[in-house]
Amino acid sequence: MMKGPPRQRASILDPYKPYLERRWAEPGGKIIGLTLLEEIRERGYRGGHTVLAAWKQGQQRPGRPVPPPAPPAVRAAVGWLTRHPADLTLDEELQRKTLLAHCRELETMAELVRSFAEMFSELEGERLPEWITQAMTSGLRGINTFANGLNSDYDAVEAGLTTPWNSGHVEGAVNRIKMPKRQMFGRAGFPLLRKGVLLA
Structure with a gap:
């Protein structure tokens, strides 16, 4: 090869x-x-x-033209577009601007990601219908799929983006219950699994 x-x-x-x-x-x-x-x-x-x-x-070597710069790695580009701008170094911010200047679709996607993150952090769920409309008319396949998913469970998503309540306080307990279940999966029946959970 x-x-x-x-x-x-x-x-x-x-x-x-x-x-x-x-x-x-x-x-x-x-x-x-x-x-x-x-x-x-x-x-x-x-x-x-x-x-x-x-x-x-x-x-200074006319016979050897300088090759164009290589495109950034996918992981690096995703990081520039999804992280908070305040968390980017000056060099990363410049590379982000260069990347967006070369791709109109990425510029649209970056703006949608930024506005959704802002809506999520500020609990501005009333903006959700407008965001879904913009996402579904953007022509970006991944964003369209994400927006359709939000729309299919709209009430729950709106509540999550509006109220301050979340399940973070019980996640530790849920994980502690799931651990023995995974350890004994396929090797124990319900009685033994129940006893393991209660003892844990």
Whole structure:
């Protein structure tokens, strides 16, 4: 089985490459690397000079074009879109913005995720009908499926997004009951299972 070309790893410099390429193409001779470093640091770059120097060296080789940056890993992209923006580092926020700028569907999905998380944390269940309508008309298959699931059990979901009550206080007790059940599954009848639960 033939292997494809090695996948290029994402770089902290990726969000700034369009700016660097525009500056590099400007007339007026070579640009000092420290000048470029200072300019992109003003725009939020937090990396060192080594990464920029490697990029500049690639630009000085006309016979070897710099390959486009590799797409981010799926797990990383999911994290950027589902975590609270305040929990993202500056580099992660820049990569998130770059990702959304290249995909209109992801931008729509990110906005729906953000609004649902806000509705969930703020207990604003009255916004649920509007959110479901937006989700079902978004054209995003996964979001549509999720919205249909909410709609099928609407009363319970609305109550969960409106009232402060939850089952968190009894989850420990439920788990303690389930543990001996799993341990004895297929090896004990109901009488022994009952005794194990009561003793636990």
